[in-house]
Every structure is written in C-alpha cells, then in structure tokens.
Amino acid sequence: MEGFDPKTSFGPDVAASYDDALRGDEDETVEFLAGLAGFELALELAIGTGRIALPLSERGIRVDGIELSADMIARLREKPGGENLTVVVGDMATAEAPGPYGLVYLIYNTFHNLQTQDDQVRCFENAARHLTNDGVFVIECELASMRRGRSFVDAERVGTDEVTLDVNRYDAVSQVLDENHVRIGDGGIRMGPISQRLVHPSEMDLMARIAGLRLRHRWSGWREEPFTASSTRHVSVYGRG
The missing domain is CATH 2.20.25.570 (N-terminal domain of TfIIb)
Structure with missing residues (x-):
C-alpha cells in the first residue's frame, strides 16, 4: 500500500477507539491461555491495549509484552493494572523481552501484519528464542478466504x-x-x-519448522473446537520438536 507505515497504522485515533468493539471471545481466550501458561511466565507479541494481557495477569500470571505502537502502549498504561506490565517497544519479529517464557502468544490475526515471508519466519524464530525448553507458542488467525477478483x-x-x-x-x-x-x-x-500478508496454516507449519518448532495442536477456536474444512479461523499451538 503506497505510503503505508506499520509504525503509524495504530496511532492515537485507533488506540483511543480500539476497545470500543470487543470481539466477545475475551473470556474464552483468557481461559485457554491461562490453562497453557500454568505457573509459567507469558509473553504477548503485539500486546496492544492489553485486551487479553490484563485479564490474564489478573489470574496471577506474569505477562510481559512487545508492542510496536507507542499509542497502544499509552492506552494500556491508562487501564487498571496496565502500569504493572513490562512492555518492550519494538517489532515482534526482532525485539527481545526478559524471558524465558512458558507461553508466547500472538492473536487476533496480528501475525499477518508482518508484510514479508522473511519477517514472518523471523517472528517464529523470535518466539522460539523466548520459549523455555517445554514452552509453547500460540497463534490465532482467520483463514484467508478465497475471493474472485483482485x-x-x-x-x-x-x-x-x-x-x-x-x-x-x-x-x-x-x-x-x-x-x-x-x-x-x-x-x-x-x-x-x-x-497484511495472508498465510495459510500449512505455510505457518513450515515457518515453525525453520524455527525449530513443531505443530502440537490445531483447533478452530478457543474452546478447542475441531479444525475442519469449514473452519474460518485456527488456533495453533507449537512447541519444540
């Protein structure tokens, strides 16, 4: 897109209104992630306004974050408990957080915001670097729909x-x-x-292998619904081979 800059795409106007229309799956998302995190530390790539990180931290799980947009971080800091989270300003494909973490997660289609295949591979590699030996990396994305016409x-x-x-x-x-x-x-x-660069699950699985990870589970939702040909999104869990 001519003139597009990912650093400014989530500016003050977007940050101010980002939570106006919640998706409605926040509770089940937090429940799923809390079950995986257990007593381990968690890292959210593209933590945004803390839509998931804050309720997850209320479960007693320490959640750190990486976020490119200073405006989204500022909105997070305004929320109760937001000042307590450690957030690194940077690109989720390269930025380093304290770690290591038993859970690294990247949700709400945000993986697609990385605009090249190389950057998407680097994101998998960065997630893998932040994991404990038995940690897991969770990605949630909608499936790319086939549309006729450009x-x-x-x-x-x-x-x-x-x-x-x-x-x-x-x-x-x-x-x-x-x-x-x-x-x-x-x-x-x-x-x-x-x-966004749209990626099918099979391509993600190959990216994971490059990063030394393997697919462990794939569902069509946070309630672990089966992943089928009619699914519209996927929740994929990766761990070391």
Missing part, C-alpha cells in the same frame, strides 16, 4: 448515522492484502489503513 468491498455496518466499509485489494503473488476501514458519518470520513 479488489472487493465489504459493508461492515450500514446504519442511519454511519456506514463502515472494508475496501480491499489483494495481490495473489505476494499474498499481501491492502485494506482500509472507511467510516462515513456525521463526523466526516475516517480511514483505518492496514496491510
């Missing part, structure tokens, strides 16, 4: 006071999806651009 628009919300459109352009060669969330309402027009 460009498409989805109507996310159509209301009397506001319309939200998802404008997309996909390059099948690079696997990069350029996306802009456009909100049109009484307050004017707001843009939320993001660029």
Whole structure:
C-alpha cells in the first residue's frame, strides 16, 4: 500500500477507539491461555491495549509484552493494572523481552501484519528464542478466504448515522492484502489503513519448522473446537520438536 507505515497504522485515533468493539471471545481466550501458561511466565507479541494481557495477569500470571505502537502502549498504561506490565517497544519479529517464557502468544490475526515471508519466519524464530525448553507458542488467525477478483468491498455496518466499509485489494503473488476501514458519518470520513500478508496454516507449519518448532495442536477456536474444512479461523499451538 503506497505510503503505508506499520509504525503509524495504530496511532492515537485507533488506540483511543480500539476497545470500543470487543470481539466477545475475551473470556474464552483468557481461559485457554491461562490453562497453557500454568505457573509459567507469558509473553504477548503485539500486546496492544492489553485486551487479553490484563485479564490474564489478573489470574496471577506474569505477562510481559512487545508492542510496536507507542499509542497502544499509552492506552494500556491508562487501564487498571496496565502500569504493572513490562512492555518492550519494538517489532515482534526482532525485539527481545526478559524471558524465558512458558507461553508466547500472538492473536487476533496480528501475525499477518508482518508484510514479508522473511519477517514472518523471523517472528517464529523470535518466539522460539523466548520459549523455555517445554514452552509453547500460540497463534490465532482467520483463514484467508478465497475471493474472485483482485479488489472487493465489504459493508461492515450500514446504519442511519454511519456506514463502515472494508475496501480491499489483494495481490495473489505476494499474498499481501491492502485494506482500509472507511467510516462515513456525521463526523466526516475516517480511514483505518492496514496491510497484511495472508498465510495459510500449512505455510505457518513450515515457518515453525525453520524455527525449530513443531505443530502440537490445531483447533478452530478457543474452546478447542475441531479444525475442519469449514473452519474460518485456527488456533495453533507449537512447541519444540
């Protein structure tokens, strides 16, 4: 996407409104991750505003984070308990946190925010470096949907006071999806651009092998629903071979 900068894509406006529309799966996400963490330390890559890290830390688990956006970190710090979390400012593919950790996790499609295959491999390698010998790396992503045509628009919300459109352009060669969330309402027009490299689970599994990890489990949701041909997302757990 011309002019796109990942460092500014989650700026002050996005950070301020990021928690306005929660996904509704926060409780089951925390329950799943807490079960894996046990009494070990946890590291969230792209910790954001602490949507998951804060309730997970309330379970008695120490959660550290890595986050590229200073604005998202500032929003996290405003929340109760946010000042107690150790957060490293940096790229999740290269930044170093104290560690080691029994659980490293990267959720909500954020792995796709890394725009090249090399960076995505480096992310797996970075996660592996932060793991204890028996630690696990958890990734949650939506599955890349097959769409006819290079460009498409989805109507996310159509209301009397506001319309939200998802404008997309996909390059099948690079696997990069350029996306802009456009909100049109009484307050004017707001843009939320993001660029992602979409990855299928099979490619992730190969990246994991490069990093010395192997797939242990794959489900279609946080409640460990079976992963099938009709699944729309996956929760994948990797550990050392």
